[in-house]
Amino acid sequence: MTGSKNFGETKQWLRTARTLTEALPFMRRYAGKTVVIKYGGHAMGDGELATIFARDVVLMKQVGINPIVVHGGGPQIGEMLERLSVQSEFIDGLRVTDAETVEIVEMVLSGSINKAIVNAINSAGGTAIGLSGKDGSLIQAQKLRRSHRDPESNIEQILDLGFVGEPKHVNPQVLGALERAGMIPVIAPIGVGVNGETYNINADTVAGAIASAVGAVRLLLLTDVAGVMDKNGELQLQLSLERVKELTEDGTIKGGMLPKLQTCTTAVEEGVDAAVILDGRVPHALLLEVFTDQGVGTLIRRS
Numbered sequence: 001m002t003g004s005k006n007f008g009e010t011k012q013w014l015r016t017a018r019t020l021t022e023a024l025p026f027m028r029r030y031a032g033k034t035v036v037i038k039y040g041g042h043a044m045g046d047g048e049l050a051t052i053f054a055r056d057v058v059l060m061k062q063v064g065i066n067p068i069v070v071h072g073g074g075p076q077i078g079e080m081l082e083r084l085s086v087q088s089e090f091i092d093g094l095r096v097t098d099a100e101t102v103e104i105v106e107m108v109l110s111g112s113i114n115k116a117i118v119n120a121i122n123s124a125g126g127t128a129i130g131l132s133g134k135d136g137s138l139i140q141a142q143k144l145r146r147s148h149r150d151p152e153s154n155i156e157q158i159l160d161l162g163f164v165g166e167p168k169h170v171n172p173q174v175l176g177a178l179e180r181a182g183m184i185p186v187i188a189p190i191g192v193g194v195n196g197e198t199y200n201i202n203a204d205t206v207a208g209a210i211a212s213a214v215g216a217v218r219l220l221l222l223t224d225v226a227g228v229m230d231k232n233g234e235l236q237l238q239l240s241l242e243r244v245k246e247l248t249e250d251g252t253i254k255g256g257m258l259p260k261l262q263t264c265t266t267a268v269e270e271g272v273d274a275a276v277i278l279d280g281r282v283p284h285a286l287l288l289e290v291f292t293d294q295g296v297g298t299l300i301r302r303s
Contacts, residue, residue: 023291030290031064033217034179038207039117040072041224043280054120056286057184061126065290066179068210069121069128069186072203073113080108091159094146097200102163105200106132109188117186128184133167133191134198136174139206141165141191141199165191165199167206170213208263212270219267220289221260222280227298228257238299241265264300274301 037057043049060067077095081088081104089096097105114130121128133139144166146159168191178185189206191199204221211219228236231252239247244261247253253261257277264275278285278297289295 026291027063027065030217032066034066034068034211034214035060035218035220035290036068036070036207036211036214036216037286038070038072038204038219038221039280040074040203041222041280043222043285044071044073044117045075049280049283050117050120051124052283053286054117054124054126056284057121058124058126060286060290061182061184067184068175068214068216069117069184070189070203070207070210071109071113071117071186072189073109076113077105077108080104091161094144094159094161094164095200096160097162097164099163102198102200106188106190106198109200110134110190114186114188121184121186126184127182128186129178130186130188131174132188133201133206136171137192138171138174138187139167139189139191139201139209140169140171141193141201142168143193143199144201163197163199165193165201167191167201167209170209172213175210175214202259204260204263208267208275211267211272211275215271216267217273218290219264219272219275220286221264221275221277222285223260223277223297224279224281225257225277226279226296227277228253228261236298237295238301240301240303241268242303244300261300268300268302274299276300 039053043053057067057069084104086101086104110132118128118130131138133141142165144161144164146161175185189201189203191201193199207221208219226235228239230236244265260277264277267275276289276295276297276299278289282296285296
């Protein structure tokens with residue numbers, strides 16, 4: 001029995017060793033490169049997955065990759081607004097953010113959520129530092145302009161979403177300094193306007209803008225879906241920019257996947273090697289994507 005047990009343990013360790021050697025070419029490929037990770041959804045809300053995520057980010061840093069984490073926090077913002085009896089209005093799925101609401105949004109994103117992620121990464125052995133777009137003027141923002149066509153009158157109206165913004169400029173020097181210091185930036189999607197006003201920005205959009213600004217080799221968006229599906233419900237493992245356009249025009253890509261793919265497309269057009277929509281519900285999704293040929297989502301690249 002003892003010999004059998006030892007043989008079984010040896011086989012297990014051999015599998016582990018084989019996995020490490022198979023990952024070596026990928027480690028060499030990404031050594032010294034920057035990967036921007038949008039962290040949110042179920043992966044952030046599940047305690048076990050959150051711990052796994054933190055360890056995976058630390059491992060990436062340990063093997064020479066430079067991870068930058070951008071996080072969301074929509075559900076937590078909603079809970080805090082409800083707790084404080086602050087009413088929220090949504091237009092086309094976007095939260096109207098007045099002066100009172102944006103203070104709460106900043107408190108939740110830059111405060112409790114950001115520091116919890118920083119603490120998780122530090123507890124896993126990393127050296128993380130929490131930032132918002134205000135720190136070092138990292139993200140200069142402007143008011144988001146959206147239009148809406150009334151279905152009855154067919155009149156196009158400009159929507160006023162209050163202090164909802166979009167990135168105007170990202171300062172890569174701030175992130176470069178942190179990289180040289182061996183730190184892992186954890187960024188809350190808050191930007192600062194030209195007059196010092198606070199803007200709440202979509203976390204996917206911030207991640208895409210940062211990936212473009214720092215010349216990241218990968219933009220990884222953790223989501224609560226397996227990836228992009230075709231009309232038959234089959235997962236698309238890889239899409240070219242041309243194919244994304246085709247699937248958008250024929251209505252295959254719709255709903256919440258549309259803005260995510262727009263973020264990915266823009267990032268790739270601006271020089272990011274590839275963007276990936278990942279299933280964050282899968283444990284070690286980051287490692288599977290970066291260190292193996294078996295991705296767990298949809299990769300978007302030029303061709």
